[in-house]
Amino acid sequence: MKLLVTGGAGFIGSNFIRHWLRENPKDNVINLDLLTYAGNLENLSDVENRKNYLFIKGDICDTNLVHQICKGVDIIVNFAAESHVDRSIRSSEDFIRTNVEGTRVLLDAARKCNIKRFHHVSTDEVFGELGSKDPKFNETSPYYPRSPYSASKAASDHLVRSYFYTYKMPITISNCSNNYGPYQFPEKLIPLFVTNLLEGKKVPVYGKGQNIRDWIHVDDHNRGVEKIIKNGLIGETYCLGGGNEFTNLEVAKKILEYMTFTEDEIEFIKDRPGHDHRYAIDYSKAKKTLDWGPKIDFKKGLSETIEWYNTNPKWWKKIKSGEYQNYYKEQYG
Numbered sequence: 001m002k003l004l005v006t007g008g009a010g011f012i013g014s015n016f017i018r019h020w021l022r023e024n025p026k027d028n029v030i031n032l033d034l035l036t037y038a039g040n041l042e043n044l045s046d047v048e049n050r051k052n053y054l055f056i057k058g059d060i061c062d063t064n065l066v067h068q069i070c071k072g073v074d075i076i077v078n079f080a081a082e083s084h085v086d087r088s089i090r091s092s093e094d095f096i097r098t099n100v101e102g103t104r105v106l107l108d109a110a111r112k113c114n115i116k117r118f119h120h121v122s123t124d125e126v127f128g129e130l131g132s133k134d135p136k137f138n139e140t141s142p143y144y145p146r147s148p149y150s151a152s153k154a155a156s157d158h159l160v161r162s163y164f165y166t167y168k169m170p171i172t173i174s175n176c177s178n179n180y181g182p183y184q185f186p187e188k189l190i191p192l193f194v195t196n197l198l199e200g201k202k203v204p205v206y207g208k209g210q211n212i213r214d215w216i217h218v219d220d221h222n223r224g225v226e227k228i229i230k231n232g233l234i235g236e237t238y239c240l241g242g243g244n245e246f247t248n249l250e251v252a253k254k255i256l257e258y259m260t261f262t263e264d265e266i267e268f269i270k271d272r273p274g275h276d277h278r279y280a281i282d283y284s285k286a287k288k289t290l291d292w293g294p295k296i297d298f299k300k301g302l303s304e305t306i307e308w309y310n311t312n313p314k315w316w317k318k319i320k321s322g323e324y325q326n327y328y329k330e331q332y333g
Contacts, residue, residue: 021047
């Protein structure tokens with residue numbers, strides 16, 4: 001098969017491409033990425049010379065380019081998204097453009113080119129927030145986004161689902177919990193905490209650190225996406241969670257303990273506006289219908305992630321300094 005993976009130079013997308021090529025070595029993968037701040041071709045340096053892998057620098061909002069690329073493609077997997085809540089609070093423009101308009105362009109191209117499967121990767125944040133004792137989110141949870149980022153992802157989910165009902169387009173959607181693992185951009189919580197400590201800086205924790213997140217290893221997430229693409233029912237949504245609920249303060253303390261730092265390294269900072277209290281995913285549908293569930297224990301996954309950042313300082317230091325963008329500027333402008 002031939003896959004078009006959008007946003008494949010980002011954290012989850014690059015790990016997905018690596019996973020797919022490992023599990024499906026005869027398939028061809030096209031990676032379409034605009035290489036904004038979160039896109040990094042060094043994430044895929046180990047596969048960039050493979051004959052069945054092609055990178056194209058481009059914008060999913062570019063109608064002509066997307067329609068041209070989609071000719072002959074069997075499957076589109078849409079990871080492309082602006083995804084950082086803090087950035088969306090400062091300015092929502094890029095989030096609406098990429099997450100909503102970009103998704104529309106992809107859907108129209110998929111419809112015109114008779115794509116066999118359009119899989120849209122989304123987030124649990126579209127469902128809003130949970131109280132400490134509320135039941136976990138599932139596929140029937142109502143949408144209640146509370147940030148410009150989650151609102152833009154909610155809009156894209158609705159748009160994808162509408163193409164199934166209106167045009168009978170073969171779509172599937174997945175909503176996942178917080179991902180962690182190698183190659184994650186160091187503005188995100190776990191790599192930010194780890195790299196700050198490696199640099200001799202404090203760990204910044206919002207508010208009192210009591211916000212709860214459900215953590216899933218990126219490899220478990222991508223196994224789930226593969227299962228949905230191959231075995232999921234057309235028109236269905238699947239929730240993918242890790243079953244690892246921890247407060248941000250608990251995650252900070254786990255990282256400090258593993259890296260042999262004291263809690264004196266924690267710096268409590270002003271909370272972000274509209275900070276959702278808790279996210280948690282009920283993945284029983286995926287478990288029952290796809291025989292999928294997370295395999296990577298959080299303690300083991302976290303320690304391996306910390307070690308990855310510890311042994312790959314060149315990768316994250318280039319990102320924090322901005323030098324990483326020079327990796328592709330000479331080739332792609």
